[in-house]
Amino acid sequence: MATEQIQGWSGGRDAFAAMLEIPGVSESLVWTARQRLATFVTPMPVCLRDGAQFYLRPILPGDSQRLARLSPRTVYRRFMGVPGKRMITYLFEVDYLEHFAWALTDEPDGLVVADARFIRHTDEPDSAELAFTVGDDYQGRGIGTLLMEALSVSAHASGVRRFTASVLAENHAMRSILNRYGARWKSDGPGVVTTILDVPHTRDLNLSPRASIQIDVATRQMVQALC
Template identity: 30%
Template sequence: MTPSASARSEVESLRWNETLDNGTKLLIRAIRKDDVELERDFIERMSPEARRMRFLAHVNAPSEELLKSLTDLDFDRQMALVAIIDHHGKEVEIGVSRYATGADRTAGECAVTVDDDWQHRGIGTLLMRRLIEVARARGLKRLFSIDDPGNEKMQELAGDLGFSRHFDPQNPHEVVHSLDLS
């Protein structure tokens, strides 16, 4: 689905330059349709465990269909922000946060993933804070994530960001983190 002109214009303006505590500079921006190779490289660098936690399934190599669904978004209902560093003149994706809303566009299911080698540096927090900011500005009332109960990193991040936590009554193998945005 093609995003509306206003959504496309808004998305193009979503750019933040950030500096990590260690001095590393990164750019957080909305994902683009032409970021397929960035996203492929990012997913392929993930450990099998990180891919399982992110997709709640075993994913070996990302399919073209999966990559398209992750980069060619309907920005009226979806958002993805990527964290990018410059590595010897080449853009490298080191993290991504995203949400997708239902038909009513009041709540969004969100996720965040950070490259294994870049974890514990505040990137997940930066990505989620920017995603929350965008979601609020776009009128969402709630963000939630569905996670593996063993994903301690996500539990810690969600707690730090103010998300509440409960087990999914229909699936005891999943935990739901929820944040009221109103």
């Protein structure tokens, strides 16, 4: 018995070609295919500075049900409010091209302890807004830095050359991470600051060569699959 909406098509090549002429169908098929491909990316083991091992993989739609605990303060720092259902769907159903996201888990199929993403600016496709969230019980261990570097590798593989960020001025943890990569901040309204920085070059990252290659390959697998 189906528990979710089922989509499909029937008919031969001509029927398929006709379906592709319907506005939005082609884009929807590509989006679905990329999500399916993401499920086949093997979680990559990565080590923190304290030696603990976690696993990096593409974020998936079901991850919204596997999130580590986020305190109201952490949620506010990340979203500057409480995200609604539509926002949650947007965050976990990504296309990996305009909106790319990694999940960090405690086991290959375990709890999502953190996530990181970049979203291209429509008017500047080589520039993207970045953000990451780390569960309260996992903060202060270098996960944010690890995710920043993973995003940097993926950005280069995706043709993104600049990151932008908009954060609460009081979010010193996020600001400290970005400061290491050349962030220069300016006010953008009460309590909010923004920055623009070049995506760090892979040679300037602390990721192991093996991890960098794995992240690059996984990114290209999803981004270029149907281009």
